[in-house]
Amino acid sequence: MKRISLLLLLYITFGNSVLAQDKDAAQIKKIYDQALTQGKAYDWLNYLSNQIGGRLSGSVQAQQAVEYTKSQLDSLGLDRVWLQPVKVPKWVRGTPEFAYFETSPGLSTNVNICALGGSVATPLGGLKAGVVEVQGIEELEALGKEKIEGKIVFFNRPMDPTLISTFAAYSGCVDQRYSGAEEAAKYGAVGVIVRSMNLRIDNFPHTGSMGYGDTPVSKRIPAAAISTKGVELLSTTLKLNSETKFYFKQNCKQFNDVESFNVIGEIRGAEFPNEIMVIGGHLDSWDLGDGSHDDGAGCVQSMDVLRLLKTTGYKPKRTIRVVLFMNEENGLRGGNKYAEIAKGKNEKHVFALESDAGGFTPRGFSFDCSDENLKQVHSWKSLFEPYYIHLFEKGFSGADIRPLKDDGIVLAGLRPDSQRYFEHHHSENDTFEHVNKRELELGAASMASLVYLFDKYGVVTSAK
Numbered sequence: 001m002k003r004i005s006l007l008l009l010l011y012i013t014f015g016n017s018v019l020a021q022d023k024d025a026a027q028i029k030k031i032y033d034q035a036l037t038q039g040k041a042y043d044w045l046n047y048l049s050n051q052i053g054g055r056l057s058g059s060v061q062a063q064q065a066v067e068y069t070k071s072q073l074d075s076l077g078l079d080r081v082w083l084q085p086v087k088v089p090k091w092v093r094g095t096p097e098f099a100y101f102e103t104s105p106g107l108s109t110n111v112n113i114c115a116l117g118g119s120v121a122t123p124l125g126g127l128k129a130g131v132v133e134v135q136g137i138e139e140l141e142a143l144g145k146e147k148i149e150g151k152i153v154f155f156n157r158p159m160d161p162t163l164i165s166t167f168a169a170y171s172g173c174v175d176q177r178y179s180g181a182e183e184a185a186k187y188g189a190v191g192v193i194v195r196s197m198n199l200r201i202d203n204f205p206h207t208g209s210m211g212y213g214d215t216p217v218s219k220r221i222p223a224a225a226i227s228t229k230g231v232e233l234l235s236t237t238l239k240l241n242s243e244t245k246f247y248f249k250q251n252c253k254q255f256n257d258v259e260s261f262n263v264i265g266e267i268r269g270a271e272f273p274n275e276i277m278v279i280g281g282h283l284d285s286w287d288l289g290d291g292s293h294d295d296g297a298g299c300v301q302s303m304d305v306l307r308l309l310k311t312t313g314y315k316p317k318r319t320i321r322v323v324l325f326m327n328e329e330n331g332l333r334g335g336n337k338y339a340e341i342a343k344g345k346n347e348k349h350v351f352a353l354e355s356d357a358g359g360f361t362p363r364g365f366s367f368d369c370s371d372e373n374l375k376q377v378h379s380w381k382s383l384f385e386p387y388y389i390h391l392f393e394k395g396f397s398g399a400d401i402r403p404l405k406d407d408g409i410v411l412a413g414l415r416p417d418s419q420r421y422f423e424h425h426h427s428e429n430d431t432f433e434h435v436n437k438r439e440l441e442l443g444a445a446s447m448a449s450l451v452y453l454f455d456k457y458g459v460v461t462s463a464k
């Protein structure tokens with residue numbers, strides 16, 4: 001008798017959870033099927049990339065992207081779609097940059113460069129000076145003013161190819177791009193050229209943001225990225241002839257801030273409308289390519305998450321909000337503004353997910369959350385296995401959602417395969433044809449599945 005009731009109890013407990021797992025597996029299958037057969041992400045990306053193009057903050061294209069994505073969200077029958085005003089910086093590249101190095105008068109080799117975002121222009125006729133090659137800011141400090149004054153500093157620390165996460169390799173180098181000019185100016189350098197953040201040797205220079213810190217305007221020196229092929233040529237030449245000079249010309253310019261917008265749409269939660277879950281990417285991009293991977297992909301995937309939940313008949317308990325953030329690349333104004341307004345209105349954000357690592361095959365997610373929350377995610381592992389989604393680890397979520405961080409929220413980032421990302425990132429090579437339709441759709445489906453699970457079961461809150 002006792003034995004029978006124990007069996008019954010076991011059956012009820014595990015039977016129910018098996019049933020719930022089956023239901024979840026069926027819902028997730030529906031999401032993936034829908035994404036792979038009726039997905040909208042690829043069409044939206046096609047328009048953003050090929051009809052609009054690069055969407056640098058403050059540009060006409062950025063405004064067109066705001067209008068286009070709003071109109072598409074309007075067409076999805078969400079409960080609310082709106083624009084959130086935000087002032088953004090406006091930096092303009094101007095005419096294409098030009099550069100060469102010269103081993104003796106009249107004997108020169110052209111190399112591809114691009115101004116770093118936020119850089120000042122060179123003098124009208126360009127800038128020519130001797131070159132000091134360094135591996136990083138520490139070496140610059142060791143050389144000191146005597147060796148640096150009047151020179152162009154050439155930062156040439158490559159991304160570490162032994163790191164499997166190319167984002168880790170990027171993090172190990174990006175200080176020379178961001179702070180190189182500020183640091184070199186302290187020692188009297190007249191300009192800075194930086195090795196492009198790219199693991200491959202090719203002809204594309206890669207831009208990205210840089211800052212001058214407290215450097216007075218009159219002391220700011222121009223900074224450019226040089227293609228990895230140009231870097232290798234220059235570095236070899238300098239070893240043969242240390243008197244080699246470098247010439248570059250750029251006429252970029254910083255204007256006053258202009259008004260732009262975050263684009264937002266939401267499905268109101270049926271049970272807990274005051275609990276908000278955000279899914280997003282950034283709508284602005286650099287200007288050299290069309291910003292397909294960075295971060296058109298993240299935007300269209302996030303838009304499709306809401307559509308996937310709707311078309312598979314799922315009624316969210318919580319409010320699911322898509323946010324297309326403006327100005328991640330050179331200011332993060334959109335992410336900061338969104339968090340500022342959310343906090344001002346006392347909105348309760350329980351979860352945020354960002355896709356800003358390219359539109360490649362998804363591998364999983366990284367989480368900025370408590371151990372309990374990560375355990376909760378691990379309990380869903382088997383549901384993701386059929387889709388080869390296996391990476392669930394602690395780590396960075398996304399730049400735009402990070403300002404929402406507090407004790408209770410779960411922040412997450414989609415983690416696609418990163419091996420090819422830095423061949424495209426911030427360069428002319430970030431274009432639509434490099435995004436694979438199925439890979440993009442698998443990312444959207446993975447995101448929608450995670451959102452579904454967190455909405456259905458809620459975010460576990462730790463007893464404090």
Ligand SMILES: [Zn+2]
Pocket residue numbers: 282294295328356
């Ligand atoms: Zn990005």
